[in-house]
Amino acid sequence: MSSTIPYETASTTADQPLANLLFDYPDADIILRSHGRHFRVPKTFIVNNSPILGELIRRTLGSPNDANAEASLPVVQLPDSSEILRCLLTFIFPVTPLVPSTPEEIMELLSVAQTYQMDSVLTHIRDRIARRNSLPTSLEPALHIYALAQKYGLRPEALRTARTVLNYPMTIEDFDNKLDIMPGAALYELWKYHERVRTILASDLKEFRMFCAGGTVTGLRCTKLSSSQIPYWLDQYIESIGKSPNLFDYAELNIAMARHTKDMASQPRCECASIPSHTIRDFWDALGSIVDDSFERAKSALSLVREREDFRAQIDSSQYKSFDIPDGNFIIRSSDNVNFHVHKSVLAMASPFFKDLLSLPQPPDSEFVNGLPVVQLSESAELLNSLISILYPIRTVIPNSYEKLLYLLAACQKYEMVSVQTFIRSEVMRGGEFPAPQGAEAFTAYAIASSKGLIPEMENAARQTLNYPMTFEFLGEGLRLFEGWALCDLVNFRRRCRDNLVTCLDSYLKLKPPGPSRIWLSCPEATSMAYRNRVLPTWLNELLSRNQNSLKLQKFTSPLDIHSRTRGEYFVALRSHGNCNSCLGVHITNG
Ligand SMILES: [Zn+2]
Ligand SMILES: [Zn+2]
Structure with a gap:
């Protein structure tokens, strides 16, 4: 234990084993406890510094059934790590302040101080870390700390590290394997700031x-x-x-x-x-x-992710007031607080998840509306409306966008509604009403499908994304839906596809081993080239090498849809090749 903490273990009592007492201040009148460690402190210091802890202490002292009656002093239980709490207390009491050694722990300390609304303590800690330059200056550590600052909602640290990140180029290609450091939502804010x-x-x-x-x-x-x-x-x-x-x-x-x-x-x-x-x-x-x-x-x-989410939640309002199926015996409630009266038997039949849930005894604190038990779900009313319309013999309500359809499939996955999911995939998605997502929507679809574990839709969307550039500009707001790993996977997928294409073009450009280019050998140009290890007529050779080079250079800024792009150029090049009957012949039969 560090010797910088005075008043440590000044006294030992039977109910306070020495090793568990991390902080012992004179005139202590309460004990803060975290993960089995104890801090004996006078409560006025705590109450004066934190309205949140003050309230918690008042409630603990006011509760008649003191569960900790065996202890010498009233005990206030806290959820934070004991090491972090120890550092925090050094900023409240007149002792040598203790700053954790790693930037990750410093962020945790700031986050705890912010949660307890300790404004002056926060300032104090920030002064100290500014003087010590405790925040990282190289890219990868800065991204890690930026991600934590976003997670904990610490604006000054998010800004400081975002500025550090801007000392480096910011493209998908530059970030590459660092893309999984943070969720897409935090990355999106970084990009907007940039x-x-x-x-x-x-x-x-x-x-x-x-x-x-x-x-x-x-x-x-x-x-x-x-x-x-x-x-x-x-x-x-x-x-x-x-x-x-x-x-x-x-x-x-x-x-x-x-x-x-x-x-x-x-x-x-x-x-x-x-x-x-x-x-x-x-x-x-x-x-x-x-x-x-x-x-x-x-x-x-620079916005904090949580501020943007709060804003989104506020403007979300529902057009559904309630949904009644006659003699329903059970209520499911949507995330936007719409009640749906349904039958236990129908849900249990469609979903092993609900079957298990409904077989459990009702928890003592469960809510009832008109005598019916309520289960809170995290899906929106619009989505639940669609889901129920598929379960019951009523007009099926199909979502009005591919994105919403994905969320519906995700809900089926979560509630193990296999037959409903199959119905949507076979009847709805193949109906032609929902063609493969285009443009930035392909990326959004990939992000949703990957985060919800919808494998077929994820693979389909991943292939679609190859037709478009993969840059922060192109992804736009869709970036916010990505999990860090999913973005990383998509980058790797794109790289693999690019490599395959380059290899494939290689096989056309080279004579040995005899590749698919044999068919062009009849062109007089090609035969004269053969000794130079080239087999294609010059016009085709140039076209393919040009495409190969551009593929090597721009795997992210251009689409990889080599087929449609090359096709157009192929015709232009063939035409400019002039009146070579040999090539025209090959084109007509095999082109
Ligand atoms: Zn000059
Ligand atoms: Zn020719």
């Missing part, structure tokens, strides 16, 4: 380029100056920061300058290689304060 920062930066930097930068880098001679008389390369560099904030880095400036001076080595009119170091420093400071300002203004653009 977009907002770029917008603000771009406009601030534009102004800087026009009016201010010239002041810090005046009198420079270069072959090409911008309209505001600063070297053109420098102007370009400043502009690039607005597109990728990670380029605001002294090393990047030096790289840009080195590239320029190398190009201009023989140009006497360029003096960029000999810019005085104090000029560069002044320029960098001026640029830095613009960037800081922009980030400051972008602060409000």
Whole structure:
């Protein structure tokens, strides 16, 4: 145990084994207990610092049946980890403050302080971690802490780490195997913040380029100056920061300058290689304060996931008032509080889940409406309405979107309604009313299907996504529905498909082993090429290698729908190949 905690185990009593007493303050009048560990403290300190704990203590002291009568002092039970609680108490009492050693534990400490509404303690802890620079600066740890800050709803830490993340390029490809660090909802907020920062930066930097930068880098001679008389390369560099904030880095400036001076080595009119170091420093400071300002203004653009969810929950209202099936003997209640009167026997027949649930004795605290027991479900009224319409001999209500259909399938999966699920898959989904999801909806469908374990729909949607670019821009709000692992899986799926395509094109482009390209050998161009290990006529060879190269370069920014894309280019290329009867013949018979 750390020696920085004074008053530790000052006294031992029979009911307080030494090892379990982590904190013993003079004049203690209550015991806080967490996971078997005890903290003897005077309650006034706690009550003054936390309205939440104050209320909890008042209730514990006021309860007549004190379950902890055997202890020497009243005991208040807390759910938090005892190590975190110990650190928390060091910020309440006049003792040496104890900050946990890992950023993860620091986040937990902040989260506990926030939960108990200890405002001054929060400030105190934050001062301390700011002085120690306890938050990470490299990408992967920053993403982890950002994810925790989002999870616990700690805005200052989410902002600090989000800014750190922006020191790195932000694309799906760059994040790659780090995509499973956080749920899509937190990643979406990071992306929105990133977009907002770029917008603000771009406009601030534009102004800087026009009016201010010239002041810090005046009198420079270069072959090409911008309209505001600063070297053109420098102007370009400043502009690039607005597109990728990670380029605001002294090393990047030096790289840009080195590239320029190398190009201009023989140009006497360029003096960029000999810019005085104090000029560069002044320029960098001026640029830095613009960037800081922009980030400051972008602060409000970072939302916490939980705030957005609260907002969504508020605007959600239902058009269903209640749903009565005559002589129902049981009520299921939707997430938006609509009661559905149904029959136990019907639900039990359709669903082993409900059969088990209904065979259990009614819990003592269960709710009754008009004498009927109520079971609260997490599905919306709209969804339950559809589900019940399939169970009963009434007009089937089919959801009006593919997305809602997926949620209906998910509810069937959860309640083990196998035959209902089969009915939806065979009757509804194959009916043509719900074609495969298109565009960004393919990604949304994949996200929902994967999180709900709907394998056929997940595979189908994954294939569909290949027809579209996979970027943060394209995914948009759909990103919020992704589980981290699902996004990672989809990236890997895309990479595998890309690799397969590249290999497949390889087999067309090479003569050995004899591949599917033999059929083109009759073209006079191809036969003359054969000795160069090429078998395809030049026009086709060029077309396929061009596609192969673009596949290697852009697996995420372009669609992978090689078939439809190549087909169009194939016809154009064939036509421009001219009047080669041989190729036309092959095209007509085998193309
Ligand atoms: Zn120059
Ligand atoms: Zn030909």
